[in-house]
Amino acid sequence: MPLSANNPDRTSWLHVDKNSDFPIQNIPFGVFLTRNDIITIGTRIGDTAIDLGALHQLGYFEGIPLTDDIFLQDTLNDFIADGRKTWRAVRNRIAQVFDAENDLLRNNTKHKEAILFRLDEIEMQLPVQIGDYTDFYSSIEHATNVGTMFRDPENALLPNWLHIPVGYHGRSSSIIPSGIPVHRPQGQTMPHGAKTPVFGPSKLVDFELEMAFITTDANDLGEPIPIEEAEEYIFGLVLLNDWSARDIQKWEYVPLGPFLAKSFASSISPWIVTLDALEPYRVNSPKPIKPQLDYLQYKGKKSYDIHLEVSIQPKGAKENVVSKSNFKYMYWNMAQQLAHHTVNGCPVNSGDMMGSGTISGPTENSYGSMLELTWKGEKPLKMKDGSERKFINDYDTVIMRGHCEKDGTRIGFGEVSSKLLPIYNKK
Ligand code: MN
Numbered sequence: 001m002p003l004s005a006n007n008p009d010r011t012s013w014l015h016v017d018k019n020s021d022f023p024i025q026n027i028p029f030g031v032f033l034t035r036n037d038i039i040t041i042g043t044r045i046g047d048t049a050i051d052l053g054a055l056h057q058l059g060y061f062e063g064i065p066l067t068d069d070i071f072l073q074d075t076l077n078d079f080i081a082d083g084r085k086t087w088r089a090v091r092n093r094i095a096q097v098f099d100a101e102n103d104l105l106r107n108n109t110k111h112k113e114a115i116l117f118r119l120d121e122i123e124m125q126l127p128v129q130i131g132d133y134t135d136f137y138s139s140i141e142h143a144t145n146v147g148t149m150f151r152d153p154e155n156a157l158l159p160n161w162l163h164i165p166v167g168y169h170g171r172s173s174s175i176i177p178s179g180i181p182v183h184r185p186q187g188q189t190m191p192h193g194a195k196t197p198v199f200g201p202s203k204l205v206d207f208e209l210e211m212a213f214i215t216t217d218a219n220d221l222g223e224p225i226p227i228e229e230a231e232e233y234i235f236g237l238v239l240l241n242d243w244s245a246r247d248i249q250k251w252e253y254v255p256l257g258p259f260l261a262k263s264f265a266s267s268i269s270p271w272i273v274t275l276d277a278l279e280p281y282r283v284n285s286p287k288p289i290k291p292q293l294d295y296l297q298y299k300g301k302k303s304y305d306i307h308l309e310v311s312i313q314p315k316g317a318k319e320n321v322v323s324k325s326n327f328k329y330m331y332w333n334m335a336q337q338l339a340h341h342t343v344n345g346c347p348v349n350s351g352d353m354m355g356s357g358t359i360s361g362p363t364e365n366s367y368g369s370m371l372e373l374t375w376k377g378e379k380p381l382k383m384k385d386g387s388e389r390k391f392i393n394d395y396d397t398v399i400m401r402g403h404c405e406k407d408g409t410r411i412g413f414g415e416v417s418s419k420l421l422p423i424y425n426k427k
């Protein structure tokens with residue numbers, strides 16, 4: 001099925017600002033609460049939210065095999081499970097309905113009242129019920145920086161790193177949408193020079209600049225997904241701030257890896273941008289440094305040129321951009337991650353989420369965590385209000401943004417923005 005929704009020449013009868021992340025070529029999917037307190041699946045063009053449940057009820061998806069209630073749900077899981085053919089047909093139809101040349105809905109005030117919402121009339125929810133969350137560790141710059149800081153600059157990468165897309169199973173119960181604040185976690189740490197651990201608030205709360213992909217039902221128990229099919233099972237991507245407590249992490253992570261240092265919160269952007277929408281922005285992945293096993297070898301462009309940016313906004317002050325990175329720096333791409341994840345026969349379901357790992361670039365201002373940007377706190381960052389940051393302070397808001405741009409068309413993710421609050425106190 002052609003991707004007619006991606007036609008770069010199409011304009012919409014809905015207003016779209018020139019620098020919007022959401023032109024008619026994007027058509028992302030999300031879940032929101034409307035002004036009437038109804039939860040629905042929707043999309044967005046410019047600053048207009050579109051209720052797909054209402055659009056479907058009013059007949060605008062006629063001819064596409066969809067169940068009556070497919071969009072009248074509080075998660076996208078069932079729609080995602082319908083598969084790529086359906087996602088494409090729906091995006092193509094939405095593009096048609098909102099095309100500047102199409103008057104059908106444009107001239108129907110009654111229908112528009114039921115379908116269209118201003119952004120201040122809706123509240124974005126978590127787009128999927130995430131059954132399982134896996135986080136990879138796929139940026140060579142990040143793995144090298146962390147290995148250099150904590151182990152040995154000469155052997156920064158562990159022997160497996162160039163052969164395996166390293167990952168761990170995370171916790172999905174604490175994945176939250178943009179806008180929900182996060183409490184500073186408490187836990188065990190081993191202070192420098194101490195002989196016994198102490199309990200208290202983490203002193204080193206950090207962000208991790210990541211992206212994550214959302215999958216559809218992909219395989220049966222025991223069945224690996226071949227790498228050349230892997231992208232068929234990827235619905236789309238979101239921005240991910242994988243909050244981390246570095247002092248807790250340092251004490252707990254050997255021998256089984258991250259645990260409470262990561263599971264207190266992971267924030268995601270609410271609109272899932274489809275892999276189909278990102279098609280024009282494919283680029284080559286970095287060349288493998290060492291030969292990779294057959295099941296990880298791929299052909300063609302499997303990375304995406306997505307500009308990423310992180311800001312810190314102190315309480316009552318201006319935003320400070322602290323990092324500019326790019327998704328294309330990932331050494332291991334999504335197809336490799338999914339092929340590796342399933343090579344042992346582990347099933348992947350609709351709504352599963354796979355984090356990329358911190359996305360650091362090659363330069364000091366492109367690192368994807370405060371740990372790296374301030375080099376363990378040795379080089380604090382100056383904020384515009386005169387304060388300094390080694391890690392994240394209480395009441396700081398961390399904002400991540402991402403977009404692609406080529407030949408005048410910009411496809412973006414909006415933002416994931418979350419404020420760090422002091423430790424939780426039961427009132
Ligand atoms: Mn992470």
